[in-house]
Amino acid sequence: MSTANILDVRNLSVSFLMYGRGLEQKELNVISDLSVAVKEGEILAVAGSSGSGKSLLANAILGILPSNARVKGEMLYCGKKLDSKQQQRLRGKEIALVPQSVGYLDPLMKVGQQVIGADGCREKQEAVFKKYGLADFVKKLYPFQLSGGMARRVLVSTAVIGDAKLIIADEPTPGLSKEIAQTAMGHFRSLADEGCAVMLITHDLDLALAYADRIAVFYAGTTVEIAAAKDFRAGVDALRHPYTKALWRAMPHNGFQPIEGSQPYAGDLPKGCLFAPRCPQRTEACEEKPSMRPLRGGEVCCSNAT
């Protein structure tokens, strides 16, 4: 692979200490052993069903997890270790988050001022607004006055104003009409084409397939497969992991077969392979925890995949 990894996440685990009954402490593994990398100029989609802890991945990369979270593993940014000091220095500048909705904007602050942020300037904000076709008066609006389309462009503006190299978009299209969702995704595509690395966290596999270069399939707090988007288009046999295959079959134009069972609860994960309770290809080997391995140009976390 020719292009450099902007972000390299290796064996990341995030857990929360919860107090159960009495003094019993329980560890909740929201993300376990997750490995994923984003290169410059590409969109990597992290796709998985809602409520599977994907947003925490974004927070972990930015270093804004709540204080009771415990993080293990390693993250590299442009080849350098991304520790909390680096995170503090880089976030909002080289690493930017594009949040889900205007709910992440201060309801009482005018939009222009928010896009500028704590240390931007007015000229930059005007340039970014022009780039995204936002009229000048928009800067004087409050978040609640924005239409859906304007809101998306404003949110993207907050990332672009800081010249970010890595953009993390967290569920950027929920509740949007198809056209607005497509324009929003178009913005990320052109940012990637300009050289940014974009990590797109979403539950919408269809949309991810249409715009992303690679897909990291997220299941029960970890990545089970990393596949090129074209593998999904090539058909079920080009895919590697049983869960990915099941996802493929569940897509409307591929037969709409639902996957049986449900994702395990973060406080009660299976011992071996996390997908084992729902896996049709399960064998004895699956009681050992499988780890990520390269396979046919992608990566898979399954002992039996070929």
Place this chain on the structure above:
Amino acid sequence: MNQLLKQAISTLIRMVLLLVGVSMVTFLLVISSPIDPIDAYVGAESNVSQEQRDNIAEYWGLNNPPVERYFTWLSNLIKGDMGTSISYQKPVTEILGSRFLASLTLMAVAWLLSGIFGFLLGVMSGAMQGSIFDKCVKALCFVLSSTPTFWIGLLFLMLFSVVLGWFPIGLSVPIGKLSSEVTLLERVHHLILPAFTLSITGISGIALHTRQKIIDVLKMDYVLFAKARGESKWTLIRRHGLRNIAIPAITLQFASISELFGGSVLAENVFSYPGLGSAASAAGLKGDVPLLLGIALCSVLFVFAGNLIANLLYGILNPQIREGGKLG
């Protein structure tokens, strides 16, 4: 505009109803109290003859049936006459005028003190939730809010006036000086201790409330996003925290006027500060119906104004109310 007019009229009607209600209740309470205004006036042991007592009662209209007395008072009030105080032998309006000003100064100073200090303490301890500082502020607030004002007042008097001698023991001006000779400094000197006492209980309420608001705001998504954009903790609080707690804080600050009025009655009595509060207790003890009714009305108007300002400011400050619906 039409909407505004409607609102103004309904506010006015509510205010009048409130005034009538409060005056009726006050009147009922005073006439059913065991205090005989004539006894209180002439003194229990003086040798005033029964005939003279009857004359006084006749003169004050005490023998008329209560309903008639109330309506006489009401119709005089509408004409602008609030009656004559029994205990001071002066028109009620005159007493209210001079005393209201003294109370207003006292309350305004206490109000500002409690607002500023309460807000600062609340913001700091909320921002540092769980720290030693936060725990101390919280403990202090709980102690203060469960301590009666008059008791704090007495403690202050003992410590600062009696033991240390920094402040006068009471009144609003030095004893035995003509009011024209009293300097501003002397007035301020007399004001400090009562104002401070009065502000104390307000501080804890405002500090605890502000603290909770800051803690809530810091949990909001927009704060998380601001953090993701590289804002440090104090930048966050300055840019988003203060902005988002300002509206409830200001509303609370104006709504706290009612408590302030209650507290001022106690504080003024402890410090013999000649304001409305001490006049109210004097009037109560002497069965002075006209004065007590006058004070009650005054306080209703005052508290009503405080709440009204709170509501109006809320609408003016909140862009979602001020600027209405969506655009574009």
